[in-house]
Amino acid sequence: MNLRDVRLARAYLSRVAEPHAGALSTLVAEVGPLEAAALVRAGDVSPSVASQTSARRAQEQAEDDLQRVKAKGGRLVIPEDDEWPRWPFVSLGVAASHRRCGGEPLALWVRGDHRLTDLAERAVAVVGSRDSSGYGQHVATELAHGLAAAGVVVVSGAAYGIDGAAHRGALSAGGTTVAVLACGVDVAYPAGHQGLLAKIAQAGVVVSEYPPGVQPARHRFLTRNRLIAAFGAGTVVVEAARRSGAKNTAATTLALGRVLMAVPGPVTSLSSTGCNELLRSGDAVPVSNVAEVVESIGRFGDDLVEPTTRTTHDLGPPQGEAMRVYEALGLRDGFSPEAISVESGVELPRVRALLPELELAGLAQREDSGWRRLSPPQPQSQPQSQPA
Amino acid sequence: MNLRDVRLARAYLSRVAEPHAGALSTLVAEVGPLEAAALVRAGDVSPSVASQTSARRAQEQAEDDLQRVKAKGGRLVIPEDDEWPRWPFVSLGVAASHRRCGGEPLALWVRGDHRLTDLAERAVAVVGSRDSSGYGQHVATELAHGLAAAGVVVVSGAAYGIDGAAHRGALSAGGTTVAVLACGVDVAYPAGHQGLLAKIAQAGVVVSEYPPGVQPARHRFLTRNRLIAAFGAGTVVVEAARRSGAKNTAATTLALGRVLMAVPGPVTSLSSTGCNELLRSGDAVPVSNVAEVVESIGRFGDDLVEPTTRTTHDLGPPQGEAMRVYEALGLRDGFSPEAISVESGVELPRVRALLPELELAGLAQREDSGWRRLSPPQPQSQPQSQPA
Numbered sequence: 001m002n003l004r005d006v007r008l009a010r011a012y013l014s015r016v017a018e019p020h021a022g023a024l025s026t027l028v029a030e031v032g033p034l035e036a037a038a039l040v041r042a043g044d045v046s047p048s049v050a051s052q053t054s055a056r057r058a059q060e061q062a063e064d065d066l067q068r069v070k071a072k073g074g075r076l077v078i079p080e081d082d083e084w085p086r087w088p089f090v091s092l093g094v095a096a097s098h099r100r101c102g103g104e105p106l107a108l109w110v111r112g113d114h115r116l117t118d119l120a121e122r123a124v125a126v127v128g129s130r131d132s133s134g135y136g137q138h139v140a141t142e143l144a145h146g147l148a149a150a151g152v153v154v155v156s157g158a159a160y161g162i163d164g165a166a167h168r169g170a171l172s173a174g175g176t177t178v179a180v181l182a183c184g185v186d187v188a189y190p191a192g193h194q195g196l197l198a199k200i201a202q203a204g205v206v207v208s209e210y211p212p213g214v215q216p217a218r219h220r221f222l223t224r225n226r227l228i229a230a231f232g233a234g235t236v237v238v239e240a241a242r243r244s245g246a247k248n249t250a251a252t253t254l255a256l257g258r259v260l261m262a263v264p265g266p267v268t269s270l271s272s273t274g275c276n277e278l279l280r281s282g283d284a285v286p287v288s289n290v291a292e293v294v295e296s297i298g299r300f301g302d303d304l305v306e307p308t309t310r311t312t313h314d315l316g317p318p319q320g321e322a323m324r325v326y327e328a329l330g331l332r333d334g335f336s337p338e339a340i341s342v343e344s345g346v347e348l349p350r351v352r353a354l355l356p357e358l359e360l361a362g363l364a365q366r367e368d369s370g371w372r373r374l375s376p377p378q379p380q381s382q383p384q385s386q387p388a
Numbered sequence: 389m390n391l392r393d394v395r396l397a398r399a400y401l402s403r404v405a406e407p408h409a410g411a412l413s414t415l416v417a418e419v420g421p422l423e424a425a426a427l428v429r430a431g432d433v434s435p436s437v438a439s440q441t442s443a444r445r446a447q448e449q450a451e452d453d454l455q456r457v458k459a460k461g462g463r464l465v466i467p468e469d470d471e472w473p474r475w476p477f478v479s480l481g482v483a484a485s486h487r488r489c490g491g492e493p494l495a496l497w498v499r500g501d502h503r504l505t506d507l508a509e510r511a512v513a514v515v516g517s518r519d520s521s522g523y524g525q526h527v528a529t530e531l532a533h534g535l536a537a538a539g540v541v542v543v544s545g546a547a548y549g550i551d552g553a554a555h556r557g558a559l560s561a562g563g564t565t566v567a568v569l570a571c572g573v574d575v576a577y578p579a580g581h582q583g584l585l586a587k588i589a590q591a592g593v594v595v596s597e598y599p600p601g602v603q604p605a606r607h608r609f610l611t612r613n614r615l616i617a618a619f620g621a622g623t624v625v626v627e628a629a630r631r632s633g634a635k636n637t638a639a640t641t642l643a644l645g646r647v648l649m650a651v652p653g654p655v656t657s658l659s660s661t662g663c664n665e666l667l668r669s670g671d672a673v674p675v676s677n678v679a680e681v682v683e684s685i686g687r688f689g690d691d692l693v694e695p696t697t698r699t700t701h702d703l704g705p706p707q708g709e710a711m712r713v714y715e716a717l718g719l720r721d722g723f724s725p726e727a728i729s730v731e732s733g734v735e736l737p738r739v740r741a742l743l744p745e746l747e748l749a750g751l752a753q754r755e756d757s758g759w760r761r762l763s764p765p766q767p768q769s770q771p772q773s774q775p776a
């Protein structure tokens with residue numbers, strides 16, 4: 001099999017069929033891309049494949065398209081390439097067979113030097129509304145910055161609002177970020193993000209199913225969203241209204257069996273309604289900072305966040321009167337406050353006040369027989385968390 | 389059994405022992421309040437009961453205390469009274485036996501005319517930080533107002549911040565609210581809430597384990613919190629920092645097997661850290677409005693909130709071209725966009741754009757054979773929700 005011919009065949013099919021073309025994909029899987037391209041060219045296909053290809057099958061511009069993307073420093077990555085992110089896309093096929101979302105793409109047009117499969121190994125999608133609030137933009141920037149600083153690849157859709165903040169946050173940390181577009185990788189959309197897209201192509205990659213020159217359209221955003229979800233080990237929805245493209249990405253994330261996360265927001269903010277709904281339905285895990293995202297993904301190694309509810313460490317060891325009261329406690333037998341007062345030399349009212357504080361700190365416990373000492377928890381190393 | 393004598397005995401024990409006095413409660417359960425009071429007076433008790441009663445057993449002021457609370461329009465409610473909230477307090481005994489929190493109170497000092505057992509039948513606790521934000525105060529007020537308007541009794545602790553906002557919200561709806569104090573019901577604490585407490589005593593009740601004149605103390609707040617949790621069918625934490633008395637009430641709520649709810653808040657706000665942690669740990673259910681609180685409690689009848697994620701109703705029936713495309717779809721067989729274009733007379737690019745919109749609205753579905761019509765969901769009555 002000549003890889004150049006295969007690439008030309010897939011470039012042709014990518015131009016001819018509007019993604020996602022399930023019947024065509026099935027044909028390619030059955031007869032291979034070269035044969036499939038020949039059959040489509042000849043119009044010698046089933047009605048379902050014909051409905052996906054007949055309108056554009058005369059558009060023979062594979063060579064041109066490959067040249068056009070090369071002129072932009074790009075290339076066409078196909079499933080036959082080593083860098084094809086095979087495993088991340090397997091679940092697309094499975095989910096597609098349940099008709100929950102489109103299947104694997106026929107090929108991906110790419111600007112940027114990173115190998116796709118390397119990027120997908122440690123990636124998280126960070127998405128949200130175009131119409132974001134200052135809160136959402138702030139959180140998206142901080143999260144993406146922290147994820148990138150921790151070596152996580154940030155995937156998003158290059159839209160205004162949350163997407164843009166996520167890409168910028170990752171870039172500002174010197175990290176790698178992936179923009180998945182609903183148009184050709186040479187199309188400056190949205191117009192105000194032309195400079196941002198150029199930076200992403202330098203530090204990361206810009207990716208699309210659509211051949212050069214294809215303009216964005218509403219249905220292409222929905223089709224594109226499945227690739228954002230498929231690229232990451234999980235998706236963080238930073239801010240989303242009740243109806244939002246981000247909720248579509250969220251649904252696909254679940255259909256793919258990936259981890260869906262949402263950032264809690266004010267219940268008074270319409271921009272957070274979608275996130276708070278995802279939390280209440282139980283579909284999404286709440287995440288407040290980078291450490292919690294990494295913990296939720298749970299496949300990047302020993303990333304468990306230390307629980308933050310343990311207050312002992314915050315309080316430090318008991319001091320002064322509290323230490324005297326603590327030391328007067330027995331480990332096995334409970335003592336009355338009076339007995340502890342005598343033993344510690346601390347006045348009874350003060351003892352009564354300190355004991356519940358020690359209890360709150362996990363150092364003492366009240367029983368029917370009186371107050372008993374608890375061993376302090378083992379010292380813990382500080383979590384490597386980046387507060388968002 | 390003379391109820392007046394029993395009330396005097398319990399008033400005496402309430403003055404003598406600092407709540408929660410587990411050993412004394414056990415003695416009362418075993419020998420009855422009259423005999424228990426006599427034994428305590430005589431000092432003829434076990435060391436554990438002695439440690440809870442010896443310091444104050446000479447304080448014979450039961451008659452005075454009953455007079456003092458009566459002068460304030462109050463009374464002492466005891467387990468022997470019909471209005472004693474027996475069932476809500478049963479779990480306190482169970483939880484106490486697991487040493488998770490103090491058990492049932494010996495008696496309750498009450499200002500206000502409502503029968504306690506009536507109030508506890510349909511009550512929810514709304515709690516949170518003293519040091520609340522404008523966001524938290526707003527949400528607490530709105531939630532409490534809406535709950536009260538729906539006939540739910542709002543229980544809280546009369547503190548500054550969230551507690552005060554909750555009581556005020558309930559009062560502003562003409563509803564009933566319960567303030568559980570960590571001091572005598574005649575003590576104006578916090579000082580700035582003297583007027584509020586008077587209003588609560590008129591429209592609802594002010595309740596305390598502590599006899600008249602007892603001043604608040606830190607350990608009393610912790611002891612008090614278990615009664616707030618026990619009084620309600622569930623607890624809503626509106627706003628709480630990482631370390632907060634509200635988290636203590638939250639822990640007790642769980643120990644009592646009640647529903648714990650938390651209002652999501654900005655991850656950038658320290659005032660919401662505690663709530664967001666409760667959500668992430670899975671201990672609390674997120675609630676954004678009154679309808680969700682009522683649904684989460686789930687015991688006030690047919691209170692299920694309509695899911696808000698269904699967008700069809702928001703969009704209304706499809707119109708114009710969308711309606712034509714929708715009507716061109718088959719219910720059983722999938723059609724290609726081309727076929728739909730011919731059937732509907734809508735231009736193909738427009739058909740391609742409308743189909744995903746119909747899909748988003750739950751009216752169409754994409755399959756390998758093409759696009760298929762879905763039945764619209766049944767019209768739903770609007771939820772009786774009070775947005776918070």
